[in-house]
Amino acid sequence: MFAVVLVLVAGLGLVLSSPSPRSFSIHEERTNIARGWFRVGRRAPPAALLPLKIGLKESNIEKLHDRLLDVSHPDSENYGKHWTPEKVKTYFRPSEESVSAVIEWLEEAGVERARIELSKGDNWVQVKDFSVAEAERILDTEYHVYQHTHGDTRLACSAYSVPAHVQHHIELITPTLHFDGRPSSKRGTQLSARNFKAVSAADHLKPDSNDLSNCDVRITPPCYRALYNIPAEPTIRAASQNSFAIVEYTPQAYLGPDLDLFFANFSPSLVGSRPELISIDGGVVQTEEMDFGVNIESNFDIGYAMTLVGPGQPVRLYQVEDIPEGSAQLLAPFNDLLDALDGSYCTEDGGDDPSVDGVYPDPAPGGYQGPKDCGNKQRSNVISVSYASNEADLTPFYQIRQCSEYGKLGLMGITFIFASGDSGVAGNGELCLFPNGTQSEDAPLFNPLFPANCPFVTGVGATQVNPGSTVFDPESAASLTGGGFSNIFALPEYQKKAIEEYYKYHEPPYGADRYNNSQRARGIPDFSVNGVNCTVVAEGRTIAVAGTSAAPPVIGAIITLINDARLAAGKSPVGFINPAIYSNAFRGAFKDIVDGINPGCGTDGFESVEGWDPVSGLGTPDFEKLLDLWMNLP
Known part of the structure; x- marks a missing residue:
């Protein structure tokens, strides 16, 4: 199954058969x-x-990888010289x-x-x-x-x-091969990168909520600040130039009273504040359905994003899909988001697959009757996404084309952050693969997630504070964290040295009968932050949850604060961050995680080791070190 890996990360198809007599x-x-x-x-x-x-x-799609490195690698003389949308459209x-x-x-x-x-x-x-x-x-x-x-x-x-x-x-x-998206009578059926797991029904927040002594059992914003050196009261100087967006898929939606209860404990000046709603294809912050399954994701993402960047930095909410279409989707329709951000990507009515992506105007009762959004929504510097599909859910061509779009938006200076998954080396639903690509809980092959597998986004995993430890002790990788190697995308240039060192010193004890061991595949994740015992408010109750979904909004806040400092200094936003974080100059900006595994598919999965690994990636970030490094770049 894994004999062929795409040699270039964008613009290539599958191995093709010889022409038939009919040509x-x-x-x-x-x-x-x-x-x-x-x-x-x-x-x-x-x-x-x-x-x-x-x-x-x-045109030129085979050059996308190199063009993106040219504006994203710290050693390039063109670092930070992002392209205009018109230049990207013309070039490709x-x-x-x-x-x-x-x-x-x-x-x-x-x-x-x-x-x-x-x-x-x-x-x-x-x-x-x-x-x-x-x-x-x-x-x-x-x-x-x-x-x-x-x-x-x-x-x-x-x-x-x-x-x-x-x-x-x-x-x-x-439409040809895809028939994965399906209507369902269930609520909240979108596959999240983690579908937050409730760890415990914690006590209501108390005045000592900022106490760091309990971070091993309850992660809070102060815990994140202490773990990753994030300032408690950020000085925002370029809010008018900067933008940070959280992506949610209807019917997933936040509840205002829950946000206010969370803010009252961790950022009182934010009480009453809400993210700027940018509705895509009729997306609404619905309150018809209210329960853990539909509110917890958005409550967490927005609560932590707004708290960590502070009241001076507005946060946007890309709310995607109307209620009928959103409730019918099994797969998060990322193309609908991309259509809205880049008009050159979609057709007049959306150049997508109607069996996977949304169709508008929506003929369903109560459906959005307007035209499909196409290039008419504001692009944000940082975009946090906590949803994902199994790589095996969609064909390689579909994923390759979408991955290329992330690369093109990276050329424009946009940072995309995706969660790596919550089932270890298995996919959503604990599904693994048989050699023919069929998914099953009993299959032997590891099943990575999309879009974290795309080499033009930043895929992020989860760590945890060990029981009885403090925020000043080494973390371990969370056993749920998704990680591994893509079966579709090839190893990008910026990751080659890290992967070579990983295989040289820590080659996994599995063969091709378990995963893509070609040593030429994109590795996941890129780095991690804490995703276990995270405090969130849902329906007025304080709950501790676990999942890699915690990582994108927290890391998005870190990158947004760095962008603020760069923009205030007359510099560009950091854009696609992977070439920088994998460079030699940035090695000291991450704390290596050397403990933990990510089991799945009947195995112990991979092991956290010295250096990059397919469990925690490069480790966990240090905000101040990253800030200094990025401020020293043009």
Whole structure:
């Protein structure tokens, strides 16, 4: 299964078969059916319509890795010289040759030109009123009806082909292989990177909430400040230039009274304050559903983000999806967020896969009736995301295209932070992999998470204060923390030295029958902060929770404070941070974690060791050291 790793981290597809006698080549193929789905015994109705979208190969996409290093590596003379959105759009816009080749292919196949549209970013070709019969003929495939055990159905194929002469112009075609997203009657079904686990129903907060002596049983904002040298009262000097955003997916939403109770104990001046709501595709801070499952994530993310940056730095909330669409999603639809931030990424109505991503206007009762958001929302310097999908849930082409978009936004100076997962080396739901890609709790292969597997984002894990220890003692890796090696993305240049040293001195006791041991794969996580026994308020009750979801907002606050200092000094925000934190200059800015494992898939998982490891990454950060290092850069 792991014989092939993509050699470049962006813009490449899968290994392709030789052209058939009809000059068709398989472009994407799926050998397994996602858990819970089964193919019913009938073909898709020939007259059924498919919103066919063809993602064009972007120009220069194979250079994205190097261009991003050029503005992100501390040794580069172009460090911090981020690109404008227009420069990014122009540099990566598909060539006229690709546009013409795909349109000519469709016309030769009998599609009238009047039915063919090109997105405003020139990166998607869409066909109107496209039938299943046409798709089967043009893509040399068969569409079948798939049904989920909950009753939802999808039209999908197991493989599709395109003519050999246009294949190198096409990245992916939708809807084809994806049928993972499904409606559900359950509340809060979005897969979070951790789905916070309640550790205990702690006592209500008391006046001694700032006491550091209890950080081994209850993590609070003062504990984080002491652990990572974060200032208690940050001096904010560039708030008008700086921005920090938390991403939540409806129906996940915060409750104002819970935030105020939390603020009253840890940052009284914030009582009554709320994040700036930026609604994406009808996203609302709903109060129709109120329970642990739908409130805890947002309460934690926003409470800690706002408390750690202090009252002088506004925090944004990207609330994604209306209530009907949000409640129906099993997979967090990251494309909907990216569409809203970058108009060159989406088509006029969203260049996504409707079986995974949101569809707007939403025809469901009470659905958002406006157009899909496309490049019309403010971009933030730092974006914290505590949601994730299993890498095996989506096809490589889908993930590669999305990963490239994170890279392009990194070129613009944006920092993306994603949680690494809460099931050790297993995926969400404790799912592991069989060699054919099927997911099961009984499978043997490790199952990393997306988008933390993308080399153009920062994937973060969780540590913990050991029982009986203090914030001044060494932490251990949390056993739940996600970590490992991608089965899709290759080892990025900035991580090569760390991975080489890891395998040289600490090679894991597993073979290819357990994980991608090629030593050429992207490693996860990049670094970690505490994610065990974290205090949060839910429905008026103080609860201790655990999960890597704690890491993105805390690390996002740290990067936001560093950005404030740089912007006040007339410098750029730090943008994509991975090349810097893996450089020799930054080695002293992290406290190495050398204790802990992340079990899963019937194994002990990986072990925390000296140096980078696939449990805690580089270790835990020291804010003051990071600040000094980044302030010394241009």
